[in-house]
Amino acid sequence: MLILHHHPMSAASRFVRLVLGEYGERAELVEERPWERRPEFLALNPAATLPILTEDRSVSIVGGTVVAEYLDETRGAFQRERRLLAEKPAERAEIRRLVEWFLGKMDAEVTRYLVRERVFKREMRSNEGGGAPDASAIRAARTNLKNHMRYIGWLAESRNWLSGPRLSYADFAGAAAVSILDYLGEVAWEEEPAAKEWYMRIKSRPSFRPFLAERVRGVPPAAHYAELDF
Amino acid sequence: MLILHHHPMSAASRFVRLVLGEYGERAELVEERPWERRPEFLALNPAATLPILTEDRSVSIVGGTVVAEYLDETRGAFQRERRLLAEKPAERAEIRRLVEWFLGKMDAEVTRYLVRERVFKREMRSNEGGGAPDASAIRAARTNLKNHMRYIGWLAESRNWLSGPRLSYADFAGAAAVSILDYLGEVAWEEEPAAKEWYMRIKSRPSFRPFLAERVRGVPPAAHYAELDF
Known part of the structure; x- marks a missing residue:
């Protein structure tokens, strides 16, 4: 189990x-x-x-x-x-590079900050790091997010899926990060149409469905969050 | 090539x-x-x-x-x-966990800070982030290093090599981080005899030899750095 x-x-x-x-x-x-x-x-x-x-x-x-x-x-x-990892070592390396990008770099520059400031701090006690959100951290993360969405848009425009011709771990790592930011209403979709089209394709998969019904206590999702066509 | x-x-x-x-x-x-x-x-x-x-x-x-x-x-x-990765998925996962530990967590909490403050800032221009070292960042990294060396000591004491019975990627990721900190004279070896014994075993391998002769401009290594028996 x-x-x-x-x-x-x-x-x-x-x-x-x-x-x-x-x-x-x-x-x-x-x-x-x-x-x-x-x-x-x-x-x-x-x-x-x-x-x-x-x-x-x-x-x-x-x-x-x-x-x-x-x-x-x-x-x-x-x-x-x-299978969500390719067979060839060089293609596997490209998928892994992007997984690291979304779960490492993007997390450290954007996702972790916005989640901490806007969600976790509400639940933390003061000795755990709770308190008022840090406006400058939020501002920095939002600026970084623009660059990350531009990169996703560029990947989505130049490839069928983010790592190449086939759906892979890279798409699910990217969509995982984006879905959290979308829940928080942080994604300016109108600026990145190719990223939006890619995300709609991932969002409509059955594996994604559980997220659309999930709610975080005290933090309602953006109005369009659960819509497949947004 | x-x-x-x-x-x-x-x-x-x-x-x-x-x-x-x-x-x-x-x-x-x-x-x-x-x-x-x-x-x-x-x-x-x-x-x-x-x-x-x-x-x-x-x-x-x-x-x-x-x-x-x-x-x-x-x-x-x-x-x-x-081979430096095991065959069994669960053993591979333990090796990968430790590689992430040393190259991710320990890097973010210790290595990257000390290298930035003590080495890179000397070479960076002011618009690249150069300038005087930040004493509080150095202090925090040194405190964190004690915990990381204790963890390495605990692993070295309870296992033959860091991830288990066999030499693996975990040992080389750990030794890579420790060797940089040792160059900078940051490791209190007398406090962690099991970690020291493990590091001596890695340090005496032919693959390690090129590091012992390398010097960073303007930052001489600790006196014992190149000695196999230190």
Whole structure:
């Protein structure tokens, strides 16, 4: 049995949920608030990051990219044309570069900041880092987001899917990050039509459906968030 | 032919050089100063991070972990007992978790700060972020380093190599980060004897030798840096 420790506002967690959905795998979801540093959570992952996938209560796989490799080795490799990593090493490297881009660089420059300032700080106690949002951090993240959306638009314009001709992990890592920012109403879709068209294609997949009904306490989604044609 | 864009003070770059050395591969080294943002460098990697491996001038592989996966697929898989990634998915996941730990978490909490403040700022112009070192950043990184060395000590004490019974990518990622901090004289070896014993074993490998002779302009290494028995 699979158990996923996740948070709905963690891009790496959403990425893994999408991959599990694409591969037809069900996981029990345990919502984790990393800033609370529960001892059982730290025992699974001393880095206190999400997600963590446990299989049959014996194996713990830590981190979005590491879980994705594990799922490729234990599921994807047997999926033929539905596999989300390519076969050729150079194509695999391009997919991994983009996964790192969305879950590493974009997370550090945009997603993590906006989620922390606009969502997590509302739930954190003051000794956990809670308090009023930091307006300058939000401003910096919004400026960075424009560059990231432009990059997604450029990829979507020059390729069929973000990493090349075929749907891959890169699309789900990108869509995971974008879906959180879209929930928060941060994405200026009118500025990036190619990115919008790409996101609509991902958003209409069955693996995406659970996200559209999810709500974060005290933070309602943007009006168009759940619409497939927005 | 392999070309590696690297910097001697980048842990991910040293990690890849160690892996290439272990697999008996030669690469032409191109030293890159990421803060200069050379157009040719940005064309290879818009994220402006190191390392970048190019093979036969056609394929560019970006980032330490992504290069390591590529080298496993194109070299490691044929190395039998000298392979640096395990065969079993769960063991591979533990190796990858530790590589992420050293090149991601430890880099963000320790290595990158100390290198930036003590090395890069000397070379950067003021419009590139140069200037006097930030004493509070150095202090915070040094505090974090104690925790990271304790974790390495704990791993070295409870396992033969950092990820388990066999030498793996985890050891080379850890040693890459530690070697930079050791060059800068930041490691309190007397506090972590198990970590020291592990590092001595890695340091005496032929793949490590090139580092011992390397010098960074204007920043001499700690007195014991090049000694195998320190």
